Amino acid sequence: MIRACTVEELPPGESVRISGTPAIAVFNTEDGELYAIDDTCTHQDASLADGWLEGCFVECPLHAALFDLRTGMPSCLPAKDPVRTYSVVVDRGVIYVEGVANEDAA
């Protein structure tokens, strides 16, 4: 498990980037759901943690490809390939991300 940050450090509507290989972006949606995906857009080198969060989708900050945080699937061009998703757990006020991507990521 990789420590992301505390719950207080990630209010709804915000995101955080965990550097590493690969870098992982963790999102807290406006509804308070936590999701983690690969941080790097599959289209070009952009940090999805810098993207625009809308519902459970994040829009790449450079070219507006839209990814579903639940599945990692892109829903429009220019991205064609999914990002991997990661399980997120909260333990005693700290957000952790599973270090290995979910198998069922499309």
Added chain:
Amino acid sequence: MKRVAIVGASLAGVRAAQELRAQGYEGDVVLIGAEAHLPYDRPPLSKAFLAGTASRASLDLLDAGDLVSLALDFRLGVRATALEPANRRLQLSDGGSVHADGVVIATGGRARTLPGFEGAHTLRTIDDAMALRAALVPGARVVIVGAGFIGAEVASTCRSLGLEVVVLEASAAPLAPVLGPELAAVCARLHTDHGTDLRCGVSVTGMDAAGVHLADGSTVPADVVVVGVGMTPVTDWLAGSGVTVGSGVHTDAGLVTELPQVVAVGDVAQFGGLRHEHWTNASEQAPVAVANLLAGRTSRTYTPSGYVWSDQYAGTLQLAGHPRPDDRLSFVDGAPTATSFVATWHRNGETVGVFALNNPKLFNRLRRQTLRRPATV
């Protein structure tokens, strides 16, 4: 509507095809492309593809699954030569024709050239990019005419390949008509900071084996010359069709031409007197144009976001909105001399444009939260 013909197989045409299917259209879709290639993405042609770091396959707009699910009837390597609305027919350059109830015009443009520059490279198509890449051999001296987006990106890529680059620009600063003098100075600095010899206020008269000749009688030595002076919309084939053509295909606010069964999208579409020659525009117009085509009338109107990006040297430039030269510019975060900053344009107390250098997060926040966008109908 049993068959829709999309004329133009680049981004705008592909997006129109996707939208036809997404909006439930189950009839035939014929996609006519002047280039022999399956649809590909153009932005990397001046950047990673030219540099050799992006593969040909990475440019594909449609993967194998898309090709199956969209079920398109491709006519590639063929141009439309005439639109005959009375018989609902398109004539093709191979002598064939296509019967279509609906037509999406997405022919984009061709790179403009300059008299006296026969033998210069232009950059619009993948074939152009491959020809230019082949010419960028070690030691080649590159001269680029025009410091707009294409010229700046090609200069940046050539510098990354270790080549000597001179950029010749007619106006006082690069992109000044779009960005205004302060941000144009930033673009100029990106060039000079990365070793490009940028010369502004220069007029060129022609080229030969020695190089590019300037109006002052001097010659800039060149092995490779690239002309990046904009594009010309491809509309000649519409002569006599009844569709009005000016500097593009005239449409109403919903991208519909005078003929309700003919819409236009992408670089070629001229609405409200303007054309927008950018990726996002080509992508965003499709849902509106296709909805109106299927409805047989203008039920939705298009509002351009005016989003443009460019990668130049170490800079990611992002622009949104439609600033005018007399709008007031203010720096929200960072200074124009910094490697990263965000600035906004203001008019009558409203934010009308956002520009960022290397700050996508704040750029998008301001674009969403402060940028005035005309109401859509």
